[in-house]
């Protein structure tokens with residue numbers, strides 16, 4: 001009798017350990033490592049709203065530029081030069097593939113990467129007032145060996161100093177104001 005109880009308890013605790021282990025394992029796999037400059041991933045970005053789209057011919061990619069709530073409010077108000085602190089812009093890139101059902105149309109294929117710029121003119125004073133970060137591939141691998149990766153971003157974004165180092169001009173929306 002006692003040995004049955006012991007056996008039952010042993011079985012139950014084994015099952016519990018497996019369940020907890022699986023839950024922890026899944027939580028672990030779902031976690032995205034921070035960028036080498038300490039910027040933490042923005043897991044909510046798929047719910048952000050669209051500011052613009054773009055198409056790069058040289059590497060055959062389609063992109064959308066999204067904004068968090070602060071950035072969208074600033075864009076709608078035409079208040080983007082400078083962008084207010086707390087604005088986060090995301091650029092999501094996909095391989096450009098032809099739409100089989102309609103020649104001449106192109107659509108997003110494989111997901112390539114997502115990049116972010118977070119405005120905080122004091123915290124990120126050393127990198128144009130923006131915190132830059134990029135995660136690559138479906139596994140969201142942080143880009144860059146160390147924090148110096150951001151110098152690449154800075155170098156290419158510096159020429160657009162007159163628009164607060166941002167290339168994107170929010171696209172006009174019919175019925176949506178400016």
Ligand code: HEC
Nearest residue numbers: 054063089091115116117132133134152153156166167168
């Ligand atoms: C070779 C030039 C170049 C480099 C390097 C570069 N960018 Fe950009 N970035 C651009 C251009 C051009 C755009 C405009 C939109 C597009 O490309 O589709 C842009 C747009 C962006 C946007 C959307 C806001 C905006 O400025 O329009 C984000 C966010 C962004 N880049 C993040 C990054 C990050 C993070 C890095 C570094 C890891 C980086 N960029 C490096 C050229 C560059």
